[in-house]
Amino acid sequence: MAATPYNKWGVSYSTIAFFEQALSKHSKVKSFSRRNDILFDIQLITGKEITVLLLDEYTLGLAAVLKALSDFPDTKYIVIGAYWNGYTKEAKEYCDENNIGIFVIGDFFGAIHRKEPMKFYRKDSNGKPIYNYK
Amino acid sequence: MVSLFTTTNSPKSTKAYVFGSFLRSDSPGDIDLLIIYDERDCEAAIAYSMHEQLVENVASLVRLPVHATLLTDKEEHESAFIIGSGAVALESVLENLKSNGRLADGRDLNPTTDLGAPSSRQSHRR
Numbered sequence: 553m554a555a556t557p558y559n560k561w562g563v564s565y566s567t568i569a570f571f572e573q574a575l576s577k578h579s580k581v582k583s584f585s586r587r588n589d590i591l592f593d594i595q596l597i598t599g600k601e602i603t604v605l606l607l608d609e610y611t612l613g614l615a616a617v618l619k620a621l622s623d624f625p626d627t628k629y630i631v632i633g634a635y636w637n638g639y640t641k642e643a644k645e646y647c648d649e650n651n652i653g654i655f656v657i658g659d660f661f662g663a664i665h666r667k668e669p670m671k672f673y674r675k676d677s678n679g680k681p682i683y684n685y686k
Numbered sequence: 687m688v689s690l691f692t693t694t695n696s697p698k699s700t701k702a703y704v705f706g707s708f709l710r711s712d713s714p715g716d717i718d719l720l721i722i723y724d725e726r727d728c729e730a731a732i733a734y735s736m737h738e739q740l741v742e743n744v745a746s747l748v749r750l751p752v753h754a755t756l757l758t759d760k761e762e763h764e765s766a767f768i769i770g771s772g773a774v775a776l777e778s779v780l781e782n783l784k785s786n787g788r789l790a791d792g793r794d795l796n797p798t799t800d801l802g803a804p805s806s807r808q809s810h811r812r
Contacts, residue, residue: 562716610755613755613757614730614758615758616734618733622731640764640765642760686764
């Protein structure tokens with residue numbers, strides 16, 4: 553992470569603005585607010601409320617997940633930016649074991665179409681899960 | 687010799703690399719640092735704090751914000767991060783900067799002191 557004037561995770565304003573714009577247009581999002589620059593409280597039209605930490609990490613490892621959850625204990629979902637970003641198997645396994653959703657932006661917006669966003673994953677042509685492992 | 691590791695509390699097994707725009711741009715906005723740590727010497731939960739001084743030393747030397755990615759040896763191996771990103775050993779980068787007079791203080795650097803890691807890490811490659 554690199555410190556910026558606004559957040560020490562180095563998430564750029566353009567990434568934050570893109571995420572906010574996409575949230576504001578998403579059919580399943582009723583409202584949202586942002587705090588600590590990169591933490592989003594999102595109310596879905598189902599009434600469900602989720603807290604999402606927006607990061608922009610090329611490869612999110614286990615240490616970064618633990619640091620992020622220490623910095624932002626309310627986090628229930630970690631969104632790590634665009635499709636070229638990803639996470640390690642260790643990071644994903646830790647999140648699964650601790651009921652934390654971890655997605656790239658595109659998958660997150662697919663996930664919140666589902667009743668249980670945490671369980672969403674993309675599938676390949678054979679129905680097998682596609683994860684953004686690095 | 688470039689010197690960054692001994693003034694830090696980084697484990698001796700830690701290896702550090704530079705990747706991204708810093709290696710290609712004449713005016714990079716930050717420096718991407720890959721820190722590979724051994725879980726036997728440093729638990730993931732304290733990996734950031736254990737390497738905080740190293741990150742600050744690099745930031746001070748290159749006068750840019752540092753974007754640090756911390757991975758275990760296993761995570762790096764699985765992701766083939768070094769090969770995929772074209773990462774270069776930090777010490778090599780600093781030596782190159784020093785020879786070009788681009789380090790902040792122009793001082794001699796000693797890998798076993800300023801970075802807190804043995805010089806053998808320079809040759810770490812998969």
